[in-house]
Amino acid sequence: MSSDRPPAPDLMARMEPVRLLAACEAASPMPVRPEFIEGRAHVPLAPPCAGHSAAVLDLALQLRSAAVPGAGTGNGFRFTDPALRTTALVIPDFYVMRRSPTRTDEAGFDAHPGWYPAGLLALVGEVTSTNHETDTGPKFRTYAAAGIPVYVLVDRHSRTAHCHTGPVLPGDDPTEAYYATDTKVTLGDPLPLPAPYPVLDTAPFVSD
Numbered sequence: 291m292s293s294d295r296p297p298a299p300d301l302m303a304r305m306e307p308v309r310l311l312a313a314c315e316a317a318s319p320m321p322v323r324p325e326f327i328e329g330r331a332h333v334p335l336a337p338p339c340a341g342h343s344a345a346v347l348d349l350a351l352q353l354r355s356a357a358v359p360g361a362g363t364g365n366g367f368r369f370t371d372p373a374l375r376t377t378a379l380v381i382p383d384f385y386v387m388r389r390s391p392t393r394t395d396e397a398g399f400d401a402h403p404g405w406y407p408a409g410l411l412a413l414v415g416e417v418t419s420t421n422h423e424t425d426t427g428p429k430f431r432t433y434a435a436a437g438i439p440v441y442v443l444v445d446r447h448s449r450t451a452h453c454h455t456g457p458v459l460p461g462d463d464p465t466e467a468y469y470a471t472d473t474k475v476t477l478g479d480p481l482p483l484p485a486p487y488p489v490l491d492t493a494p495f496v497s498d
Contacts, residue, residue, distance in 0.1 A: 360387035435464035
């Protein structure tokens with residue numbers, strides 16, 4: 291039987307991104323930490339495996355061992371447009387902050403629980419797992435559009451590691467953003483990063 295009534299609005303699509311992800315998290319039967327990228331929620335197919343977690347920790351420890359200040363894991367970051375509306379909510383596998391959070395940054399974290407301002411980021415890193423397409427597509431573009439100087443990607447699918455630098459946003463569309471330079475090595479070879487960062491050892495990924 292047909293109806294002349296308009297279809298019900300997609301309330302999830304209209305929900306503010308921070309609230310949307312909180313709803314996804316609450317509805318999931320397993321512990322998840324969803325992200326919001328390019329207008330949609332990204333919910334992991336499964337929690338990260340032990341190998342993924344160990345790899346992320348290894349890379350973060352390499353940065354820490356090189357005395358890189360601000361290196362860490364686990365925090366989420368909120369990206370905004372010029373009107374300060376949320377455009378993305380992303381949890382890099384590892385990162386380097388350009389400085390310690392200020393009171394203003396902490397106030398932003400309180401106003402959008404769980405999410406620091408993306409302007410804190412100097413370097414982001416991802417290790418692919420079931421989210422391979424997200425790391426090499428939407429996250430690549432989101433990080434470049436935000437002008438984050440360095441994006442380190444360990445692509446276990448292609449068995450390569452990448453240091454992306456030189457973010458470019460050619461117009462107003464963030465989905466057209468990219469990194470101008472890609473320093474690429476085969477997993478097992480050292481991955482050079484720009485100063486002041488160390489050369490990363492990718493040998494632990496050879497046995498994956």
